[in-house]
Amino acid sequence: MAITGESVAAFALGTAVYILFFNRGEHHLYPQRYLNAFGAAVIATAALLYFRHHLPLLEALRTTTGLSLSFLAGLYSSLLFYRQFLHPLNKFPGPFGTRISALFLSVKFSKADSSRQYLALHKKYGDFVRTGSSDLSIIHPKGVQAVYGPGTQCTKGDAYDATNPIKSLHSFRDRQSHDNRRRVWSAAFGDTALRGYEKRIRKYRDMLIATFAASEGKPVNVVQWFNNYSFDIIGDLAFGQSFDMLKKDELHWSVRLLAEAFEPLAYALPTWIFRLVQVIPGATKDWFRFLDFCRERIITRMKNTPDIPDITSTLLAPLEGKKISTEDLNLLVGDSQLMMAAGGDTTATTLSSIIFELCLHPDQLEELRKEVAPYMTDPSGDVLNEKIAHIDRLNGIIYEALRLHPPVAGIIQRKTPPEGIWIDDIHVPGNMFVFCPQYAIGHSEAIYEKPEEFIPERWYSRPELVKEKSAFAPFLIGTYGCIGRPLAMMNLRSTLARLITTFDIKFAEGEDGSSFDGKSTNHFLWVPADLFISFTKRVPNKTPSQVQSSVGSGKSSFTSIHQRSHLASIPHASESTNTIITTKIRGESRMTHFGFENIPEAEKESRVGAVFSSVASSYDTMNDLMSLGIHRLWKDHFVRSLNPGSPKVSSTQSEDDGQKGWNILDIAGGSGDIAFRMLDHATNINNDRDTRVTVSDINPDMLAEGRKRSLDTPYYNTKRLSFMVANAEHMPQIPSNSVDLYTVSFGIRNFTNKQAALNEAFRVLKPGGVFACMEFSKVQDFALFNEVYKRWSFSAIPLIGQLVAGDRASYQYLVESIEKFPSQEEFRDMIAKAGFVIPGRGYENLSFGIAAIHKGVKPV
Numbered sequence: 001m002a003i004t005g006e007s008v009a010a011f012a013l014g015t016a017v018y019i020l021f022f023n024r025g026e027h028h029l030y031p032q033r034y035l036n037a038f039g040a041a042v043i044a045t046a047a048l049l050y051f052r053h054h055l056p057l058l059e060a061l062r063t064t065t066g067l068s069l070s071f072l073a074g075l076y077s078s079l080l081f082y083r084q085f086l087h088p089l090n091k092f093p094g095p096f097g098t099r100i101s102a103l104f105l106s107v108k109f110s111k112a113d114s115s116r117q118y119l120a121l122h123k124k125y126g127d128f129v130r131t132g133s134s135d136l137s138i139i140h141p142k143g144v145q146a147v148y149g150p151g152t153q154c155t156k157g158d159a160y161d162a163t164n165p166i167k168s169l170h171s172f173r174d175r176q177s178h179d180n181r182r183r184v185w186s187a188a189f190g191d192t193a194l195r196g197y198e199k200r201i202r203k204y205r206d207m208l209i210a211t212f213a214a215s216e217g218k219p220v221n222v223v224q225w226f227n228n229y230s231f232d233i234i235g236d237l238a239f240g241q242s243f244d245m246l247k248k249d250e251l252h253w254s255v256r257l258l259a260e261a262f263e264p265l266a267y268a269l270p271t272w273i274f275r276l277v278q279v280i281p282g283a284t285k286d287w288f289r290f291l292d293f294c295r296e297r298i299i300t301r302m303k304n305t306p307d308i309p310d311i312t313s314t315l316l317a318p319l320e321g322k323k324i325s326t327e328d329l330n331l332l333v334g335d336s337q338l339m340m341a342a343g344g345d346t347t348a349t350t351l352s353s354i355i356f357e358l359c360l361h362p363d364q365l366e367e368l369r370k371e372v373a374p375y376m377t378d379p380s381g382d383v384l385n386e387k388i389a390h391i392d393r394l395n396g397i398i399y400e401a402l403r404l405h406p407p408v409a410g411i412i413q414r415k416t417p418p419e420g421i422w423i424d425d426i427h428v429p430g431n432m433f434v435f436c437p438q439y440a441i442g443h444s445e446a447i448y449e450k451p452e453e454f455i456p457e458r459w460y461s462r463p464e465l466v467k468e469k470s471a472f473a474p475f476l477i478g479t480y481g482c483i484g485r486p487l488a489m490m491n492l493r494s495t496l497a498r499l500i501t502t503f504d505i506k507f508a509e510g511e512d513g514s515s516f517d518g519k520s521t522n523h524f525l526w527v528p529a530d531l532f533i534s535f536t537k538r539v540p541n542k543t544p545s546q547v548q549s550s551v552g553s554g555k556s557s558f559t560s561i562h563q564r565s566h567l568a569s570i571p572h573a574s575e576s577t578n579t580i581i582t583t584k585i586r587g588e589s590r591m592t593h594f595g596f597e598n599i600p601e602a603e604k605e606s607r608v609g610a611v612f613s614s615v616a617s618s619y620d621t622m623n624d625l626m627s628l629g630i631h632r633l634w635k636d637h638f639v640r641s642l643n644p645g646s647p648k649v650s651s652t653q654s655e656d657d658g659q660k661g662w663n664i665l666d667i668a669g670g671s672g673d674i675a676f677r678m679l680d681h682a683t684n685i686n687n688d689r690d691t692r693v694t695v696s697d698i699n700p701d702m703l704a705e706g707r708k709r710s711l712d713t714p715y716y717n718t719k720r721l722s723f724m725v726a727n728a729e730h731m732p733q734i735p736s737n738s739v740d741l742y743t744v745s746f747g748i749r750n751f752t753n754k755q756a757a758l759n760e761a762f763r764v765l766k767p768g769g770v771f772a773c774m775e776f777s778k779v780q781d782f783a784l785f786n787e788v789y790k791r792w793s794f795s796a797i798p799l800i801g802q803l804v805a806g807d808r809a810s811y812q813y814l815v816e817s818i819e820k821f822p823s824q825e826e827f828r829d830m831i832a833k834a835g836f837v838i839p840g841r842g843y844e845n846l847s848f849g850i851a852a853i854h855k856g857v858k859p860v
Contacts, residue, residue, distance in 0.1 A: 006063075007070045014074025022075075023082065028158045028272040032279045042068050083133045088429035094121070094130030102132030102270050112266035112521035115409045115439035122440050128426065132270075136434045138423065139441045141468035146423045147414050147434055149470065150478045150698060150725045151733050154421065157413035157433045162274045166291060168334030170342070175479065179704050181331075185483050186701070188314035194385075194486055196308045197237055198494070202382055204232050205495055207246045209381070209502055212535040219508035219532040223352045223516075230348035231255050231340070233491070238339040239297040240306045257290040258340055265410055265524035294336040295329065311339060345525050346407035347488055352528050353405035354397060354496060356516050357454050359507045359533065364456060365500060368393050372497045383497050385490040396456030398492050402474040404454065406438035410524030412476065438474060439522075447471045479700045479725065501538070508532040634846050635677060635745065638774045638853055641844075642741060645682025645691040661690025662740040665764065667728045667757075668747025669695045670702025672709050672721075678743075679715050692720045698727050729756040734764045745774045746851075749821040758834035767860040771836055775827070776818040777845070777852035824852050831856040 021027075027034070042064055049060035083099050084090075090099070097104030108117060118137055121129045127140040138147065147154050156173040163171060169185055172178035187193065208229045212220060228245035231252065235242040243252040264274070277283050301312050302324075315335055319328060358365040372394060375387045388394060418430040428434060443451045448458070449465040458465035466472070475482035482488070499505065507513060511532040519529040644662055662682070666675045675693040682691040697703045703723050715721035726733060728744070728751060742761045751757045761771050822830065828842035836856025844853045 006067060010067045010070035011074035014071040014076075015078040016074075017071075018075050018078040018082075022079070026158055028270070028275060029161055029164065031272040031276045035276075038068075087133065089130050089134065089136060089432060092128045092130045092136060093125040098130050098132055098135070100133065102135055102268065105131055106267040106269050109267045112263075112523060112527075114266065114268055115437065115522045115526070118437040119440040119443055122444070127446070128428075131268075132433070134432050136428060136432055137440075138428075138434055138436050139444050139447075139471075140423050140426070141444075141447050141471055142423050143436045143471070144441065144473050144477070145470040146421050147436055148412075148473060148476055148478050148480065150727055152414075152421070152478060153417040153419075154414035154434065155417070156480070157415040158271045159411065159413045159433075162271055163334070164275075165330060166334045166337070167331050168338040169483070170338045171334065175700075176704065178480065179700050182483060183701050184315060184318055185335075187317070188311045189483060189486050193309065193311075193314070194490060197310075197487060198385060198490060200236055200308060200310075201233050201491060201494075202380075204229055204236070204242070204246060205382065205498060206380075207232075208495075209498060211246065212499075212503060213537055215535055217534050217536045219511070220535060221530050222355055222533045223348070223528050223531050226348040226351040227251070227255070227344075229495075230351070231344040233347075234339055234343040237310045238312055238336055238343070240301050240304060240310055240312070241297075254290055254293045255340070255344070257286050257293070258337075258345075259523075259527075261287045261290060262341070262523040262525055266522055268411055291333055291337065294333045294340075298329070298332045298336050312336070341525065342482070343484060343487070347491055349405070349407045349526050349528050350398070350401060350488075350492060351495060352516075352531055353407075354401040354492070355499075355505065355533060356513055356531055357401050357404070358397070358500070359505060360513060361454055362506070364393075364397060364454070365505065368397060369500050373501055376497065376501045381498060381502060383494055385494050388493055388497055389489075392460035393456060394493055394496065396459040398489070398496070399459045399472070399474075400454055400456045403442040403448070403472060405520075405526060405528075406442060406474050407526050408474070408524070409437075409439050409522040409526040411435045411437070436471075436473075441471050444471075499535075503535040504538055506534050508534045630847060631746075631851075634774065634851055635674060637846070638745065638772070639674065639677045639681050641853065642678070642743070642770070642772055643681070643686070644678040644741060645686035645688030647686065647688075661688055661692060663738065664691065664693040664741045664743065665734065665739045666693055666695050667742065667744040667761075668697055668750070669743070669745065670697030670699055670706050672706035674743055674745045675706070675721065676710070676713055676715070679713075679720060689720075692722070694722045694724055696724045696726045696728065696731070698725065700725055729753050729760060731760055731764065736763050737766050739764045740766060740769050742769065742771050743773070746776065748773055748775055749817050754822075755830055755833065758830055758836075762834045762836060762858060765858045767858055769858045771831065771854075771856040771858070773827075773831075773854045774846075774851060775854070776821060777827075777843075777849050778823045779849045824849065824854075827852075827854060835859070 045067060046060050046064040049055045049063055050057055053060075055063065080100065087099070095104060105114075105117075118129075118131075121131070121137065122139050127138065127143070129137045131137045146152060155175065156171075156178075160171045160173050169178070169181045172181060208225065211225060225246075228249065232242040232244070232246050235252075243255065245252055245255070278287075298312070302316060306313070312332075315332060322328075358368075371391055372383075372388060375391075376383050378384075413433050413435050416428055416430050416432045416434055420430040420432075421428050421434075441447060445451055447466070447468045449467065455462065455465060463469075470477070473481075475485040475488070513531065515529045516531040521527045521529075644664060664675075664678060666678070669675055672695055675695045678693055679691065682688040695703070695706055697706070703725060707723055710716045710721060713721075724733070728748075742765055744757075744761075748754055748757060758771075765771060821827070824843045824845070828838060831842065831854060832838050834856070835858070837859055838856055842854060842856070846852060
């Protein structure tokens with residue numbers, strides 16, 4: 001090039017642009033702007049040389065080309081040098097090409113088999129594999145908890161901006177915006193709403209059963225029919241009208257467009273490429289046609305209110321009486337797209353994988369049929385989810401199918417915080433994009449014994465086959481966990497129970513399942529290959545009353561199946577009855593209470609979370625109405641009795657770690673009510689400005705309320721007050737022997753495993769530290785008052801919840817949870833069992849025992 005000095009300057013400019021701009025922050029949203037800017041700079045340079053410097057046109061163009069190449073050489077040589085030699089992910093192994101760009105793997109994923117390829121990469125390189133310049137795939141046993149768990153500091157990555165400005169619950173990267181939207185969604189998955197959906201789903205299940213019955217044993221492609229079934233359901237629940245795919249036996253054009261829109265996700269392309277393609281005329285016309293369909297359906301649905309509320313009823317509720325803005329409509333469109341993708345596709349593929357596995361394992365099918373049959377007493381042949389949700393083998397088969405064939409098989413991306421994260425003793429640097437591929441995790445020998453085998457018992461009777469339970473996350477976990485999980489599990493259980501008790505099921509002639517297992521693809525969502533199954537109507541040869549064998553055990557039972565079915569159908573059977581059924585029919589089962597309902601332990605966290613997400617904003621108002629304001633007096637008394645910040649305690653309990661003041665952990669304290677009182681007491685009564693409180697709650701919505709309220713306190717944004725998402729039953733982020741005072745107020749009754757929480761409290765407290773719990777309890781020695789109190793609780797409180805908070809079901813659960821909580825003496829014994837020394841009789845009754853304060857001291 002003739003102008004050497006200018007070439008060097010262009011090279012230096014390219015280097016500077018990379019180091020000072022492109023190597024900092026995110027630049028994926030508007031890639032066309034950079035191309036436009038570069039093109040404009042090229043044109044301006046040529047014009048300047050031609051008009052200002054009077055170079056001949058060809059010479060001006062030649063010089064401009066040389067300068068442009070020098071600029072690009074500086075830009076990309078600095079990029080390559082940094083990624084090859086200086087990048088913080090260089091310590092992690094992976095294919096050489098991934099150091100340069102994620103496009104290296106995109107080329108290898110041309111067969112849409114990324115799930116199997118990620119598994120192969122991890123088998124070759126280990127638990128951590130670099131899959132792009134700033135991308136890391138993780139299948140370490142503790143990885144899922146660190147990346148997605150309740151306490152994670154990771155946020156959503158740039159992949160969630162691919163459809164911007166169309167937003168949905170799924171795509172919000174800002175946690176506050178996500179939590180606000182999730183709070184709206186949560187009401188759609190409460191008990192009352194689910195019971196309504198269950199009625200709506202039944203007619204589509206009847207149509208599916210009729211279709212399979214009409215086949216009379218001839219081959220049926222279940223992948224196709226489960227798609228028809230699932231999308232008809234989600235069309236009804238989302239838009240108030242089905243797609244009529246079961247009736248017409250054909251793919252609705254909008255569902256086809258959705259499937260085609262997901263196809264490019266098979267290649268794990270960088271987000272900036274998706275953003276760039278969107279501005280190319282005609283390149284994404286089908287995607288926008290699909291969004292137009294969603295917009296049209298939403299607008300139609302807004303004009304027609306269904307008799308039984310659907311999911312969209314919940315999403316429209318906050319907009320009632322408002323003029324709907326473009327932003328509001330775009331959010332509804334995004335959420336409807338999410339409902340179709342997450343609600344239709346994933347349920348269909350899971351049903352297909354379950355049938356596939358049961359045909360491969362007919363012994364499991366037969367045992368499941370035996371265990372489910374006693375509950376199939378409805379003349380329609382259908383069954384309510386609440387009757388079968390406790391069956392271990394049923395849940396185990398679903399979980400095992402989800403492990404081996406996760407419906408969301410693609411990258412669920414997270415961005416590490418600036419300080420990075422630790423997974424055991426491995427530090428993952430900050431601002432990196434990480435993910436934990438569920439398919440590879442499900443087949444990992446470090447996480448599962450015999451990972452390639454279908455063993456449903458690993459989820460109930462053989463827990464030793466699961467080495468790290470937290471790694472199983474087909475619905476995700478933590479703040480961004482799948483909000484529709486209760487609906488999905490309800491539909492999966494009831495549909496599977498109906499199918500296996502109605503039909504003999506086996507591979508069709510000529511089908512062995514090899515194509516289903518080997519030719520399925522991954523377009524972010526798992527896309528199963530065709531699977532042909534033979535359904536033959538069963539002819540029962542025994543009535544339930546004639547069958548005396550124990551369900552699924554082969555041993556004689558204490559009662560007939562007819563009697564057991566009768567007991568199981570009682571909605572609120574006594575605890576002793578439920579215990580007998582659980583022990584005699586199924587052996588030891590991991591069940592727990594959700595109010596008066598018995599549910600699997602695995603479901604309680606999400607269902608309690610939905611309750612408190614729903615009531616978060618009205619929580620204290622409702623408490624005032626429920627207790628006539630007395631709860632405030634109880635809380636004041638509770639804090640006074642603990643006397644936080646008192647010189648005697650703070651000088652003895654905290655002197656060992658060199659810190660002044662008390663270190664207080666307030667569990668289930670999301671609203672901050674107790675924390676603010678304790679800090680006020682320490683400051684104003686004991687003149688202690690060093691005592692600090694960590695407010696912990698498993699529910700982000702409750703913590704969001706607490707953070708908002710802290711703005712009006714002097715403790716906002718100080719070291720004295722912090723908030724933490726955590727599960728009280730397992731808090732690895734809290735060191736042992738580090739807490740002076742552990743408090744939990746009106747929260748422990750909602751815990752799944754109360755004894756585990758007490759054990760964890762004992763662990764984190766210092767010797768001499770105090771456990772203090774205030775909880776609703778049993779009215780003692782005042783029978784008449786107890787009767788009046790119960791009538792108030794079960795009649796008035798749910799009604800007040802309906803009138804004030806618009807949520808009767810959540811407050812019905814709250815009063816039921818109070819009734820199921822152990823008595824004062826029983827809970828005192830549980831505290832002692834955890835290792836605490838019980839002072840005096842161990843509890844103090846408040847208002848005749850409506851509530852009680854319990855205390856325990858960790859031995860010195």
